[in-house]
Amino acid sequence: MTKRPMAPMLALFLMLLMTVLTPRLFALGEAGPSDSNEIKKAWPTEGAKGELFHDVAGQLRCPTCTGLSVLESDARFSQQIKEIVLEQVESGRSKDDILKYFTQRYGAWILRSPPAQGFNIVAWALPIAILVLGPPAVWFFVWRRRRTVSTIGVRPTSDILREMDTRLAELRR
Amino acid sequence: MLADLGFYLLLLCCITSIYGSGAAVLSAVWRHRRLYRSSRLAVTSSLVMAGTAAGILLYSLFQRDYSIAYIFKNSSNDLPQVYTMSAFWSSLEGSHFLWTLLLTMYSTIALWTYSKDNEHIMPYVSACLQAVLGWMFYLLISYSDPFVRMFPPQANGQGMNALLQNPYMAIHPPTLFTGYTALAIPAAYSVAALLYGDITEGWLKTTRRWSLYAWCALTAGIILGGHWAYAELGWSGYWAWDPVENSSLIPWIFCTALLHSMIVQDKLGHLKRLSLVLAFLAFFFSFFGTFITRSGVISSVHSFAESPIGPNYLAFLASMLLVVALIYGFRAPSILPPEAEKVWGVSKESALVITQFLLLTLASIVCVGTLYPIVSEAITGERTTVQAPYFNTFAPWIGLGLIVAISVGNIMRYQSNKIPGGFRLMLWSLLASLPMAAALVYYGDVLATKKAYNLGAQLVGLVLCSWSICCLSGDLLGRVKDLRWNLRLFFGRNLAYFGGFVAHIGVLIAIMGFLGNYRGMQKIATLSSGESVDFYGYNLKFDKIEVNEHDNTTLYEGLINVHRDGQDFGLVRPARSKYVTTGNLNHEIGLLSTFWHDLYITLSDFDREGGKKATFEFHVNPTVRFVWIAAFVMVFGGLLAILDRFRGAKSRDTVRIDA
Numbered sequence A: 001m002t003k004r005p006m007a008p009m010l011a012l013f014l015m016l017l018m019t020v021l022t023p024r025l026f027a028l029g030e031a032g033p034s035d036s037n038e039i040k041k042a043w044p045t046e047g048a049k050g051e052l053f054h055d056v057a058g059q060l061r062c063p064t065c066t067g068l069s070v071l072e073s074d075a076r077f078s079q080q081i082k083e084i085v086l087e088q089v090e091s092g093r094s095k096d097d098i099l100k101y102f103t104q105r106y107g108a109w110i111l112r113s114p115p116a117q118g119f120n121i122v123a124w125a126l127p128i129a130i131l132v133l134g135p136p137a138v139w140f141f142v143w144r145r146r147r148t149v150s151t152i153g154v155r156p157t158s159d160i161l162r163e164m165d166t167r168l169a170e171l172r173r
Numbered sequence B: 001m002l003a004d005l006g007f008y009l010l011l012l013c014c015i016t017s018i019y020g021s022g023a024a025v026l027s028a029v030w031r032h033r034r035l036y037r038s039s040r041l042a043v044t045s046s047l048v049m050a051g052t053a054a055g056i057l058l059y060s061l062f063q064r065d066y067s068i069a070y071i072f073k074n075s076s077n078d079l080p081q082v083y084t085m086s087a088f089w090s091s092l093e094g095s096h097f098l099w100t101l102l103l104t105m106y107s108t109i110a111l112w113t114y115s116k117d118n119e120h121i122m123p124y125v126s127a128c129l130q131a132v133l134g135w136m137f138y139l140l141i142s143y144s145d146p147f148v149r150m151f152p153p154q155a156n157g158q159g160m161n162a163l164l165q166n167p168y169m170a171i172h173p174p175t176l177f178t179g180y181t182a183l184a185i186p187a188a189y190s191v192a193a194l195l196y197g198d199i200t201e202g203w204l205k206t207t208r209r210w211s212l213y214a215w216c217a218l219t220a221g222i223i224l225g226g227h228w229a230y231a232e233l234g235w236s237g238y239w240a241w242d243p244v245e246n247s248s249l250i251p252w253i254f255c256t257a258l259l260h261s262m263i264v265q266d267k268l269g270h271l272k273r274l275s276l277v278l279a280f281l282a283f284f285f286s287f288f289g290t291f292i293t294r295s296g297v298i299s300s301v302h303s304f305a306e307s308p309i310g311p312n313y314l315a316f317l318a319s320m321l322l323v324v325a326l327i328y329g330f331r332a333p334s335i336l337p338p339e340a341e342k343v344w345g346v347s348k349e350s351a352l353v354i355t356q357f358l359l360l361t362l363a364s365i366v367c368v369g370t371l372y373p374i375v376s377e378a379i380t381g382e383r384t385t386v387q388a389p390y391f392n393t394f395a396p397w398i399g400l401g402l403i404v405a406i407s408v409g410n411i412m413r414y415q416s417n418k419i420p421g422g423f424r425l426m427l428w429s430l431l432a433s434l435p436m437a438a439a440l441v442y443y444g445d446v447l448a449t450k451k452a453y454n455l456g457a458q459l460v461g462l463v464l465c466s467w468s469i470c471c472l473s474g475d476l477l478g479r480v481k482d483l484r485w486n487l488r489l490f491f492g493r494n495l496a497y498f499g500g501f502v503a504h505i506g507v508l509i510a511i512m513g514f515l516g517n518y519r520g521m522q523k524i525a526t527l528s529s530g531e532s533v534d535f536y537g538y539n540l541k542f543d544k545i546e547v548n549e550h551d552n553t554t555l556y557e558g559l560i561n562v563h564r565d566g567q568d569f570g571l572v573r574p575a576r577s578k579y580v581t582t583g584n585l586n587h588e589i590g591l592l593s594t595f596w597h598d599l600y601i602t603l604s605d606f607d608r609e610g611g612k613k614a615t616f617e618f619h620v621n622p623t624v625r626f627v628w629i630a631a632f633v634m635v636f637g638g639l640l641a642i643l644d645r646f647r648g649a650k651s652r653d654t655v656r657i658d659a
């Protein structure tokens, strides 16, 4: 059992409780221009390096948001991660290397989709299984099968009518 | 004082709902008409009381009565009027209250506007609805009480979360909740039909109308939410596949599936049980979504136990599922089989079954992706993340399947093994669609896409969507022609068909809009005053930072002069806003929106001393407007379909145009 720091967990929980409508709110709430006079750097968006940066930063989650990558977020934490990514991109490391660096530090949690290893294979296998096994299942259960009906307690209208007729006949007698 | 009154009214609502539910069950068992009427009066009085309580909360909000904790936490003296109103649903207790109020309202409407043909199942409908209401009201007086007092009362509140101070947030939650709660009616009708033992004459007509209404509201609500995210969060997208969004999408998918299984049910009598199950699941998942987003369980399984509302929700959901599953298990066999012969093969009903498969697969994938982090953490203890890249691996394939199913499926015929004139129609459509796709590619500047894969995906998508639109239009024309171009007759008799047509066109427009995500572009630049950058044909010149005071905010606006091809587009003002009460800085995006793309600008940072230097993020987001237009088209189609008077009326004495 690894020890989890309680305070951040508690904070996260409170945030979620408060933001019913969208937990994503907090993602950017804490973001803001730096207090110092230094202006945030512009990330590269062009060229091979820019593309690699884009690619890698798009694969890493913003630790304090729900749903966003560090690329899309300007929360403080995301800024730091982007700086590290940029540094590594510039020092010529490959995408896999950089992602590995982050998974070693933060665990697979930092990746926006779970790597298909170990238990996480389930997450990928399930949709594929549904897609592959679904059509035969539909064929088997819907197309082919003849429905059997249990008619316990249910009578066809004709029976009811016949019964009513006999009753009426009895009454008339 | 008023707050206490509000609380006691909710308490009474809880009691009347429980009474109403019990009375309805007994009235069904004893066949006691007056008891049923009494249960209907119970829900009506709940509506009056809950409405009064809501009035009290609203009144107190406008009075800025900070002795109520909810008002203290969610509003402040400087809050503009609109947001004072929307503060009602800006956080847990209030939005729960709104949910319940809407559910009470729709329950009451459903119980008073029933059709004679459904008379026999109405007691069960009433029982189901009020059982849910009883539990909702119970939460409102226990864990989620909006009227909790605060001592001592404060002079000013803590203010509303700045991101919620957006016009879309004033209408998005009520719209979405309308959809969620209206789904309760089809669900209640389904369970009622099971309890009663068969589907009554008027069942389909009523259920279909309610489902369509819910579907329209959900469609509008989801897209309004996307619009809010786009305009407010500043990350330049409208859909992030985050759990909150997913949990609104899942009921929508189920509702869409329900509409289509009811079509088969109407025409042929097949898929009755599927309709029952889907109607229940659609509502179940709207509840479930509320549960996972409110209980804190999405952040981590560990935070789940800390909130009392979480386990409570779980217990309720589990028991609801169990009870309905039992009812289904015992009663489903008594639902009579259809009289119509099964001619699956190449028929429209087959296409609709495939549609069900595609929609339900999509729903499962969204569900798996949303829940996986919780489940895997519970099992392995390790935290994982499932975000957009995961969903984006699967969603396009399902989308592809749906486009093909829409076009081919709609030109098929029921109970037939061939498509009359089908190949001709498909071929002509292909011919007609090529210029259309070419125009889309040309004006949308699709060829500027860098990656080959993205380019290919867009080309395939655009050609298929255009083809699909042509197929659908061809089918429509064919039908009108069969009626000798008598439009009066066509619209008089075929509103459901025409509504479906419009809705499908809407779906296709939306998909064309989504394809724009494959070619979005971005540039980030730090500019000094007077400096400019060129981006995607635009010349963007930074003027200065302007500071403006608004109601309750200070705006730091980065003025950008936009030119393109010598044409002056004026100033765009991406900004950061600082709220007096919280001191947070939020994005106010700068948007220059055209039909083919949006120029979306955010101000990431600026120098605070002189306002002479700033970093901007520029995005070009293609075809975003398609998505907003698609929303209107889809909702319009849904509303048209509601107006149809014939669908679901089996005994209609007209010739079916649909052979």
Ligand code: HEM
Residues within 6 Å of the ligand: B208, B212, B215, B256, B259, B260, B263, B348, B351, B352, B355, B402, B403, B405, B406, B407, B408, B409, B410, B496, B497, B498, B499, B500, B501, B503, B504, B507, B637, B638, B641
């Ligand atoms: C996400 C995708 C889709 C959406 C949002 C959608 C929406 C709708 C709506 C709102 C209606 C009107 C329902 C009514 O009148 O009760 C409708 C009808 C219909 N839809 Fe879809 N649909 C979708 C996909 C499909 C697909 C893939 C098929 C393939 C077979 C299909 C076939 C039909 C048919 C046959 C009708 C009935 C039209 C008529 O009355 O003749 N739909 N659809």
